[in-house]
Amino acid sequence: MTASAAWTARDAAAVWHPFTQHSTWTGDRPVVVDRAEGPWLIDVDGRRYLDGVSSLWTTTLGHGHPDINAAITAQLAKLDHSTFLGTTHTPGIELSEALIALAPKGNGPELTKVFYAGDGSSAVEAALKIAYQYSTQTGHSRPKFVRLDQAYHGDTLGAVAVGGHDLFHQAYKPLLLDTIGVPSPGDRALGPDRNAIAEAALRSVMGEHGAQVCAIIVEPMIQGAAGMLDYDAQFLRTARELADAHGALLIFDEVATGFARTGRMWAAEHAGVTPDLLTCGKGITGGYLPLSAVLAAEHVYEAFLTRPGDSAPRTFFHGHTYTANPLCCAAALANLRVMGEQDVTGQAARLGERLAKLLEPLGSNDNVLEIRQLGTMIGVEVAPVGDRTGFAVCQAARDRGVWLRPLGNTVVLMPPLTLGDDETDLLVNALAEAIDEVA
Numbered sequence: 001m002t003a004s005a006a007w008t009a010r011d012a013a014a015v016w017h018p019f020t021q022h023s024t025w026t027g028d029r030p031v032v033v034d035r036a037e038g039p040w041l042i043d044v045d046g047r048r049y050l051d052g053v054s055s056l057w058t059t060t061l062g063h064g065h066p067d068i069n070a071a072i073t074a075q076l077a078k079l080d081h082s083t084f085l086g087t088t089h090t091p092g093i094e095l096s097e098a099l100i101a102l103a104p105k106g107n108g109p110e111l112t113k114v115f116y117a118g119d120g121s122s123a124v125e126a127a128l129k130i131a132y133q134y135s136t137q138t139g140h141s142r143p144k145f146v147r148l149d150q151a152y153h154g155d156t157l158g159a160v161a162v163g164g165h166d167l168f169h170q171a172y173k174p175l176l177l178d179t180i181g182v183p184s185p186g187d188r189a190l191g192p193d194r195n196a197i198a199e200a201a202l203r204s205v206m207g208e209h210g211a212q213v214c215a216i217i218v219e220p221m222i223q224g225a226a227g228m229l230d231y232d233a234q235f236l237r238t239a240r241e242l243a244d245a246h247g248a249l250l251i252f253d254e255v256a257t258g259f260a261r262t263g264r265m266w267a268a269e270h271a272g273v274t275p276d277l278l279t280c281g282k283g284i285t286g287g288y289l290p291l292s293a294v295l296a297a298e299h300v301y302e303a304f305l306t307r308p309g310d311s312a313p314r315t316f317f318h319g320h321t322y323t324a325n326p327l328c329c330a331a332a333l334a335n336l337r338v339m340g341e342q343d344v345t346g347q348a349a350r351l352g353e354r355l356a357k358l359l360e361p362l363g364s365n366d367n368v369l370e371i372r373q374l375g376t377m378i379g380v381e382v383a384p385v386g387d388r389t390g391f392a393v394c395q396a397a398r399d400r401g402v403w404l405r406p407l408g409n410t411v412v413l414m415p416p417l418t419l420g421d422d423e424t425d426l427l428v429n430a431l432a433e434a435i436d437e438v439a
């Protein structure tokens with residue numbers, strides 16, 4: 001018995017994995033990862049896999065980066081954890097300053113305050129609560145959120161409520177907040193006018209319900225977990241205009257798109273628009289430790305400050321035990337430093353262009369329905385042949401030493417932003433061969 005098989009059996013006996021159907025888990029031959037180097041995962045039998053999805057879209061600089069490792073170790077020697085409730089610490093302060101300096105600029109408010117959370121979902125959860133409380137503290141209660149169909153913002157109940165991905169969210173519908181869905185401007189089923197259709201729908205929803213809406217929440221420029229549905233920047237400009245016109249906040253969820261993933265530091269920069277609240281996570285620490293944040297505009301923060309004559313506290317009664325854990329903040333600071341020193345945003349833009357060129361021939365492959373891409377966020381939608389075609393393609397790629405994950409029949413490529421040319425060639429060649437094998 002191989003080490004992988006033995007560990008898989010023990011795993012099956014004791015572990016419940018996320019988003020996993022355990023009746024097929026062992027048959028799907030899970031990879032038992034033992035260690036990682038740069039863009040490579042190495043399993044307990046010593047097999048190497050190119051990490052084509054950066055773990056779960058996180059490992060932007062590759063694994064084992066010496067600067068991030070050193071920053072975590074140095075921080076560990078000084079301070080492992082100290083609550084952010086009543087005390088503060090230098091890595092948390094420095095990271096907030098760095099994030100504010102990096103925040104997107106454009107039409108909309110400046111983002112001037114940072115609230116920390118532990119993962120993307122909990123950042124979204126905090127942003128939703130901030131938006132609702134902002135409405136009650138600046139005028140009247142506005143209990144509705146406007147969201148895009150097929151959206152994915154995480155798995156906590158608030159985040160699920162503003163999601164619209166039926167496979168993940170349908171089962172929980174009776175538990176959810178009141179939200180209004182708008183067709184996604186990236187939804188190909190709407191045809192070539194999809195951006196205009198979605199904009200018109202957003203105008204109509206805000207026209208009818210605007211006074212009840214505390215926030216519009218979107219993944220800017222591309223809906224990742226929906227299957228990499230990219231869309232026109234104009235939709236975000238319209239969303240900014242409508243939020244302002246109706247006194248609602250605009251939330252950009254940059255958990256997937258942030259930290260140069262789309263070839264710019266923020267997806268918001270493609271549209272030249274800033275939101276009132278921006279959620280980020282995943283790549284914030286380079287993928288090393290769990291951390292996320294909500295960047296907030298000053299006018300939002302100010303609505304939470306006590307004023308003379310207040311009858312109720314304006315405090316944001318929200319936070320977690322590990323909010324702004326110093327190790328996570330130190331990892332994030334090191335990541336941002338490396339990103340700046342090595343122009344990782346420029347590297348990501350160039351990698352995106354190279355991938356687009358290498359993937360071009362696949363566009364005319366009969367087994368490929370569409371290739372969607374913004375920077376290094378890529379979805380290759382394959383024609384279905386039987387059940388779980390996307391999964392079968394990923395398994396075939398894995399047999400060629402490349403680790404990929406599908407979203408339905410869309411195979412996702414989201415490699416480390418610093419991927420070298422040879423590895424980029426391997427990634428695309430393995431995918432092309434895998435598609436031909438499965439077709």
Ligand code: PLP
Pocket residue numbers: 119120121122124152153154155219224225253254255256257281282
């Ligand atoms: N928001 C977006 C846009 C995401 O893509 C994700 C995760 O994929 C989340 C939120 C949830 O993040 P997490 O899985 O860290 O809770």
